[in-house]
Amino acid sequence: MSGICVDKDFIRRLDRYGIARDGFPRFLFRSLVKSLYPVSLLSRPDQGCENADVLLLHPTKSHVARADSLAGSLRKRGMVVAEHVVDTAVQLAKNRMFSANELYYKHLPSRWRFNAAYAQWLVERYRPRVIVTFMDDSFLTPFLHRAANRSGGVLVNLAHAFCWPSMDFSMFDVDLFLVFGRTSEENLASVPVRFGDGEVREVGSIYLQDSALLGRGTELGRGPLRVLWLGQCIPESRRLREKMEKDLGAFERWIHGYAGDVNVGIRPHPEDRGHIRRRLKSLVSRCEWVSANEPLGQSLERFDVVLSSFSSATIESAAYGRPVVAFLHPGLSDVLGKPSQGFWLVRSEAELDRALQSIKENYSAAREAALALAKTHFCCLENASHRYAVEIEKLALYGPKG
Numbered sequence: 001m002s003g004i005c006v007d008k009d010f011i012r013r014l015d016r017y018g019i020a021r022d023g024f025p026r027f028l029f030r031s032l033v034k035s036l037y038p039v040s041l042l043s044r045p046d047q048g049c050e051n052a053d054v055l056l057l058h059p060t061k062s063h064v065a066r067a068d069s070l071a072g073s074l075r076k077r078g079m080v081v082a083e084h085v086v087d088t089a090v091q092l093a094k095n096r097m098f099s100a101n102e103l104y105y106k107h108l109p110s111r112w113r114f115n116a117a118y119a120q121w122l123v124e125r126y127r128p129r130v131i132v133t134f135m136d137d138s139f140l141t142p143f144l145h146r147a148a149n150r151s152g153g154v155l156v157n158l159a160h161a162f163c164w165p166s167m168d169f170s171m172f173d174v175d176l177f178l179v180f181g182r183t184s185e186e187n188l189a190s191v192p193v194r195f196g197d198g199e200v201r202e203v204g205s206i207y208l209q210d211s212a213l214l215g216r217g218t219e220l221g222r223g224p225l226r227v228l229w230l231g232q233c234i235p236e237s238r239r240l241r242e243k244m245e246k247d248l249g250a251f252e253r254w255i256h257g258y259a260g261d262v263n264v265g266i267r268p269h270p271e272d273r274g275h276i277r278r279r280l281k282s283l284v285s286r287c288e289w290v291s292a293n294e295p296l297g298q299s300l301e302r303f304d305v306v307l308s309s310f311s312s313a314t315i316e317s318a319a320y321g322r323p324v325v326a327f328l329h330p331g332l333s334d335v336l337g338k339p340s341q342g343f344w345l346v347r348s349e350a351e352l353d354r355a356l357q358s359i360k361e362n363y364s365a366a367r368e369a370a371l372a373l374a375k376t377h378f379c380c381l382e383n384a385s386h387r388y389a390v391e392i393e394k395l396a397l398y399g400p401k402g
Contacts, residue, residue: 035110035114048125049125050127055083057122062293066270070388073388115139119143122144136171157177157198160315160377171195171196176198176199178391180379188200223263225305229251232311233271245279255283255287266288315373315378321370
């Protein structure tokens with residue numbers, strides 16, 4: 001059996017990309033940590049295998065349920081679907097999820113062997129014709145791409161890029177990058193630094209649910225305005241964490257100082273481990289706490305307006321006809337921040353209160369603007385799992401050029 005030829009240009013480009021994306025200190029630290037794992041000793045020679053048509057590679061355990069409609073659509077088309085959750089480095093080592101075929105990684109620099117051995121293990125374990133990742137922007141990707149292609153498989157990433165062009169989703173080393181709509185494709189085209197050159201196609205979102213509720217919204221009732229705060233995942237960046245904490249503080253002050261005739265709900269991010277409840281402990285008895293496991297469309301039936309520090313779920317909320325208010329982030333106004341487009345940007349509790357008053361005074365127009373906003377970000381206001389299933393089946397049968 002022949003292994004991977006050492007592609008020095010590939011390694012140099014990957015190193016340069018890693019330093020540009022993460023900064024040299026962070027890249028060096030991560031490289032040193034990964035180098036400490038003796039992957040050849042942690043490998044599992046007799047792991048057994050499945051013959052899957054499609055491997056859904058979930059970023060978190062909570063994502064499995066969110067992608068259930070895609071898995072169901074694929075199975076309805078007669079495809080064998082395997083699902084795997086990418087775990088922490090410690091858990092991967094504990095569970096020995098590394099290929100025993102050292103030929104595929106022993107000649108790589110030690111900093112990259114961990115990723116290569118895990119990628120090869122996935123391909124050997126599931127033998128998929130198509131591997132599907134979700135919102136993936138990791139250093140596993142280029143090794144997974146090469147491992148999949150060596151076995152005749154295809155790597156696909158499902159993602160959005162609602163926000164401004166940035167280093168997020170700059171990993172393009174896939175066969176196909178399937179996105180939610182036009183703005184995602186445009187933003188991805190403007191990413192300042194990228195690795196790889198995968199083709200981008202617009203398909204839609206697998207996360208929109210409750211088709212009967214999409215694209216119509218509701219009329220504003222006679223009672224108090226009902227506002228739902230959508231929590232976000234805790235950012236890795238210290239600067240973004242500080243910005244989120246500042247936004248939560250303004251939200252808390254608004255409730256204590258302004259929110260008289262308003263009913264407020266708080267919906268934590270699915271990956272939140274109690275942070276927002278601890279941070280907003282003064283609001284525990286004043287707000288409705290909405291389960292993060294409840295489908296978003298179902299939650300929105302009880303609320304008129306969505307508020308956030310900024311979460312992609314705000315754009316999903318617009319698809320249900322809910323006007324959105326978000327705290328200003330650098331670059332966000334270039335893409336989203338126009339009330340005429342259903343998206344209000346604020347800097348303080350006072351601006352937040354004025355935005356909500358404006359929405360309440362002309363709710364019908366705000367609702368229509370929100371729907372128009374959603375249509376610029378989603379190529380269709382429906383759950384697009386069936387569309388993805390068709391695309392993925394074609395890839396399984398004919399490859400990326402079929």
